[in-house]
Amino acid sequence: MAAFGETGLMPELISAVVDLGWKMPTPIQTEAVPLVLGGGDVMAAAETGSGKTGAFALPVIQIVHETLTKQQEAQPVQQQRTPCVLSQQDHDPELVVAADGLAALSHQPCWTGGRATVGAFTGKFAYEVHMTSGDLCRVGWAAKNTKLELGVAPRSFGYGSTGMKVVAKKYEAYGQAYGKGDVITCLLDWEAAAISYARNGEALGVACAIPQKLQGEPLYPCILLKGSEVAVNFGGAPFAHPLPDGFVGLADGTPMQTASSDTAISNGHTSARQPTAIILEPARELAEQTVACLRSFVAHLPAPQLRIELFVGGLGTAGARRQAAALREEGVDIAVGTPGHIMDLVENGKLDVQSVHFLVLDEADRMLQAGDSRTVLKLYQRLPKAFPPGTRLQVLLFSATLHTPQVAEFADKVCQKPMWIDLKGRDVVPEAVQHCVVTVDPRSDLQAGPERQASLQAFRGGKVRFLICTDVAARGLDIHELPFLVNMTLPDNAATYIHRVGRVGRADKPGVAISLVAAAPEKVWFLNLKTAPSRKYKPWTLQLPEDRRLQQEGGHAVWLTEQDLLQEVEDKLGHAIRRRSVAAPLLPRAPGASEQNELAYGNKGQDGSDKPAPPSMAVAEHLAQLEAQIQRSYFALKRKWSRCAG
Numbered sequence: 001m002a003a004f005g006e007t008g009l010m011p012e013l014i015s016a017v018v019d020l021g022w023k024m025p026t027p028i029q030t031e032a033v034p035l036v037l038g039g040g041d042v043m044a045a046a047e048t049g050s051g052k053t054g055a056f057a058l059p060v061i062q063i064v065h066e067t068l069t070k071q072q073e074a075q076p077v078q079q080q081r082t083p084c085v086l087s088q089q090d091h092d093p094e095l096v097v098a099a100d101g102l103a104a105l106s107h108q109p110c111w112t113g114g115r116a117t118v119g120a121f122t123g124k125f126a127y128e129v130h131m132t133s134g135d136l137c138r139v140g141w142a143a144k145n146t147k148l149e150l151g152v153a154p155r156s157f158g159y160g161s162t163g164m165k166v167v168a169k170k171y172e173a174y175g176q177a178y179g180k181g182d183v184i185t186c187l188l189d190w191e192a193a194a195i196s197y198a199r200n201g202e203a204l205g206v207a208c209a210i211p212q213k214l215q216g217e218p219l220y221p222c223i224l225l226k227g228s229e230v231a232v233n234f235g236g237a238p239f240a241h242p243l244p245d246g247f248v249g250l251a252d253g254t255p256m257q258t259a260s261s262d263t264a265i266s267n268g269h270t271s272a273r274q275p276t277a278i279i280l281e282p283a284r285e286l287a288e289q290t291v292a293c294l295r296s297f298v299a300h301l302p303a304p305q306l307r308i309e310l311f312v313g314g315l316g317t318a319g320a321r322r323q324a325a326a327l328r329e330e331g332v333d334i335a336v337g338t339p340g341h342i343m344d345l346v347e348n349g350k351l352d353v354q355s356v357h358f359l360v361l362d363e364a365d366r367m368l369q370a371g372d373s374r375t376v377l378k379l380y381q382r383l384p385k386a387f388p389p390g391t392r393l394q395v396l397l398f399s400a401t402l403h404t405p406q407v408a409e410f411a412d413k414v415c416q417k418p419m420w421i422d423l424k425g426r427d428v429v430p431e432a433v434q435h436c437v438v439t440v441d442p443r444s445d446l447q448a449g450p451e452r453q454a455s456l457q458a459f460r461g462g463k464v465r466f467l468i469c470t471d472v473a474a475r476g477l478d479i480h481e482l483p484f485l486v487n488m489t490l491p492d493n494a495a496t497y498i499h500r501v502g503r504v505g506r507a508d509k510p511g512v513a514i515s516l517v518a519a520a521p522e523k524v525w526f527l528n529l530k531t532a533p534s535r536k537y538k539p540w541t542l543q544l545p546e547d548r549r550l551q552q553e554g555g556h557a558v559w560l561t562e563q564d565l566l567q568e569v570e571d572k573l574g575h576a577i578r579r580r581s582v583a584a585p586l587l588p589r590a591p592g593a594s595e596q597n598e599l600a601y602g603n604k605g606q607d608g609s610d611k612p613a614p615p616s617m618a619v620a621e622h623l624a625q626l627e628a629q630i631q632r633s634y635f636a637l638k639r640k641w642s643r644c645a646g
């Protein structure tokens with residue numbers, strides 16, 4: 001096995017992993033790190049707990065850091081401030097923008113718009129529009145990345161020359177009509193969260209309130225013309241009419257009040273950095289875990305310090321606002337999050353993806369199964385595909401189970417000649433996992449309760465010894481040296497079994513996966529969408545006699561034959577799993593097994609044994625007793641609930 005130094009990683013990253021106690025790279029790290037550093041697309045399948053996070057994150061960090069260092073070396077050119085003018089890029093093709101960005105002209109009989117290069121997210125700002133020719137014009141403010149049809153496009157607000165204001169596609173009478181020779185002053189007041197206008201210096205009153213959800217998002221001056229011509233003044237020249245108290249020209253805004261959209265004009269300068277890498281995770285907990293790993297990997301990196309941010313839902317309004325402010329003021333180098341949330345930020349113009357060099361899909365197959373493939377494809381389409389000098393977007397797909405037709409079809413769309421790392425063939429589980437089946441009498445509708453973030457933290461910290469969870473926790477969660485996993489029921493597909501049992505036996509630490517498998521078929525609840533009143537219907541809470549019928553009879557029950565599912569799992573594993581009866585001792589102590597098994601990557605095999613020993617018998621027996629207690633307390637609670645309900 002190669003040492004970390006031979007993978008091409010920089011010394012500072014190696015010091016960070018040494019701090020984590022990693023002595024040698026795992027096989028997937030040995031293979032993947034040089035390939036990612038080499039610049040190609042990579043698809044990597046390796047067993048659960050084999051260190052895939054480090055395999056993609058370490059080289060991604062290295063390249064992002066190198067890119068940023070180069071950009072900062074070129075900084076003197078980039079630090080010119082963006083002039084506040086009409087953008088030469090951000091306008092409809094039919095609009096002609098003057099070379100100085102202070103006038104625009106439309107010969108067309110259709111509406112055609114343009115946006116300024118600078119917007120404001122706080123303070124009180126103004127700009128003037130002087131109609132020099134024609135009659136049809138609409139002026140106002142709009143967020144970045146929204147269409148230019150003021151008032152019709154979301155997050156935009158317009159005042160038209162016919163004397164109408166337009167907001168959220170609604171046209172209402174406002175102020176007065178205006179035309180050739182008139183000067184309209186457009187006023188953005190973030191302190192009062194209001195937009196108003198003046199005509200030839202006469203205030204027309206508040207036109208609209210800025211919705212709460214736009215708080216903190218820069219609004220840019222916008223114009224929309226139809227066969228007309230205007231001159232604009234953002235404050236670079238004296239205004240034709242005095243501004244109301246407290247207002248200043250947008251050109252006088254400070255970097256703490258304004259943002260710039262026009263990267264071409266500003267030559268790359270924005271105070272906030274745009275992400276160089278996006279790492280997608282299928283669930284919030286996994287994204288949090290990956291962010292924690294990335295932050296520990298960058299501990300010894302020299303300046304510039306990498307900004308690694310988490311983008312997931314469920315942070316509440318305050319959290320979302322903090323996230324938006326962080327994006328705007330400091331920016332982000334590596335964005336980690338769930339596909340839906342990241343895409344929302346991109347579509348709302350809050351996350352700029354024009355500098356993204358890496359798209360990483362961790363647990364790629366689950367993301368595609370979860371119906372996120374359209375979202376990921378949409379995101380992929382927004383990313384730039386090539387960069388000077390001769391580099392291109394790199395796409396990395398990682399999972400323990402990548403061999404699905406869905407993944408192959410997806411990879412065809414987003415990867416260019418990907419290099420495949422397939423360390424163990426199809427869907428293997430680590431040798432450090434010992435499998436065990438305990439055959440049990442039929443259980444009645446046993447349900448596992450989902451536990452969320454707090455429970456997971458308590459479990460990780462050792463405050464809670466049992467974590468009962470659904471398949472939400474089946475993948476990716478890394479719980480240090482977890483010794484036991486109990487499958488209360490078998491999952492309904494073998495790939496999920498592979499991921500579930502992968503919570504133990506991680507990093508070559510031994511673990512036992514015990515599956516309770518019914519000896520005979522069991523009748524279980526299964527929502528029948530054809531007859532259910534809604535997708536959220538829970539027949540088990542009402543327990544109506546008609547619901548207890550089988551699906552084919554119009555009810556919400558099916559027969560589950562776990563023995564068949566077990567066969568599928570064994571086919572996938574390629575070997576039979578040892579059966580135990582409930583009464584028999586669960587696990588014999590392996591000859592020579594010690595309580596403290598110190599096997600780890602880097603010293604594995606030094607004691608002459610390649611196979612990790614299972615945890616001790618005493619622990620396993622204790623576990624079995626606790627497991628019986630859980631089942632008893634579950635049924636006691638269930639009886640209590642049914643009395644309450646009845």
Ligand SMILES: Nc1ncnc2c1ncn2[C@@H]1O[C@H](COP(=O)(O)OP(=O)(O)OP(=O)(O)O)[C@@H](O)[C@H]1O
Nearest residue numbers: 022024025026048049050051052053476478507601
């Ligand atoms: N080179 C290494 N040496 C020692 N431990 C390592 C090494 N690489 C990773 N680990 C540890 O192995 C554990 C599993 O790593 P990781 O979570 O990256 O696995 P994974 O392959 O992504 O698993 P899954 O498929 O379940 O998501 C972690 O606790 C991690 O700290």
